Amino acid sequence: MRVTIAGAGAVGRSIARELLDNGHEVMLIERNLAHIDGESVPAAEWVNADACELASLEEAGVQNCDVVIAATGDDKVNLVVSLLAKTEFAVHRVVARVNDPRNEWLYTEAWGVDVAVSTPRMLAALVEEAVSVGDLVRLMTFRQGQANLVEVTLPPDTPLAGRAVKSVVLPRDAALVTVIRGGRVIVPQADDALEPGDELFFVCVADVEDEIRSALTS
Template sequence: MKVAVVGAGSVGSSIVRELCGHGHQVVVIDEKPDAIGRADLRNNHWIVGDACDPMVLREAQLEQMDVIVAATGDDKVNLVVSLMARSEFGVPRTVGRVNNPKNEWMFDQAWGVDVAVSTPRLITALVEEAVEIGGVVRLLNLQSDRATLNAFTVPREHDLVATTVGEVPWPQEATLVAILRDGLPIAPTDDDVIEAEDELFFLATGDGEGRLHRLFAR
């Protein structure tokens, strides 16, 4: 997969290292020439320039990218880059970093953002996931809040324990996509038996998320 990462700060650099470690082709765009000096990033393809300049994005051959990650520390830059990537270069997938939670409402498809990643929201979700058993926890917003990734940890005395996936009347607006059991992911089938302390992961619409809350409240 070809990925462009805008911003080579601590967040962007970490993303680049992870993507390269997974075998993806990465182009790094940053306006600071000294960012290239990082020893662990020198082997990547670099473009030095302002990512808000269409000429810089054209030099990076953005039209060939599968994904762009706008990971700078400036929300305005991340929004502009996402919008240009989608509208001018047709990049099929855009990920935007949200630095200030007050700006999160702007990171939607009107600005070309498919997935908005808010560090405060993620930390809150992870804290809730760690301590809240028996409650639906939203982990991530997808496609401009039209879909969400949710997790539910099954309590020991819950009605779901010892039932099969196929027996549960899941909401039509929510799809069980994975079960995490003893640290191992399971691709769920109708015959899988739900166990206590299983972590269930769902993709859901807003209505589906509400129906999951009602289902698990039994």
Template structure:
């Protein structure tokens, strides 16, 4: 699945990392040059610098062949413009948009090209489930087009993996770490990263069960 994520803040970056780990082709767009520079080489997705509200930029990012566009910027007006362009100008089959201000929720519908409107407080996994249209949940989410599970686990003070490096954790076959959320920010899952209580780990697996993932970390 070809996916464009507009907005490389915490939410957009997490979505991009999870979808990329599930073997989707992901392009992440952001207008902040400093943010783009900080992400380049740290996340396994194509990153495009520029304003996603510009049709030429969306076309450069691959909107003509996109299966899904997710607008996750912190500005509702931008998310609506991105959605409208994606649907009307580029005929993207599925468009999802984040609602930042609940008072604007009534605008996020088909008139603006929005197929799925997601409130800002929606949990990450639920947002991805709604955005992708996946409905056959097995663990937290099964990405139906990718055929993999996305499973979340959290490190607690009692976890046997607390204090160990990520590379020291023996993962089940066919399992990779998509991202680690630490102090509210997505972190690149480097094998040398030492796990600590409070870390939230998102993993993608073709074969492992939630119980097997839990056993590896807890």
């Protein structure tokens, strides 16, 4: 997969290293010449250009990329990059960094954003996930709020102890995708028994989260 990252600060470079380690091709676009440091991510392609300029993106070959990540520290820039990537170059997947949570409402399909990543929101969710037992915690939102990844850790007194996965009646538009038990990652099968301490991960629409809570406590 070929990925373009707009913004080669600490965040952009870290993302680039992870993607390169996973075997992807990465191009970093950075307009500030002082931030161009090829030695920090030597396997990446570096381009000194303004990612908000259509001509610069075309010259860099963004049209040949599968994914664009807008990772600058400026929300206005990230939105412009996202819009250009989606509308002018028809990039299949656009991921944008949210710097100020107050601007998160702008990161929608109207601005070309497929996935908005808000660091403050993710950190808060991870803290909740670490300390909450028995409560449903929203970890991540997909596709402009159309679906969420939510997690619940079954408490010691869970009524689901020993019951099969198939006995948990979930609402429409919800699916149990993973169970983490100790150091194991389990793809749940219908006859698998649930245990206290299991971490259950669901993908669902927001409207049915209360129904999932009810299904886990009955």
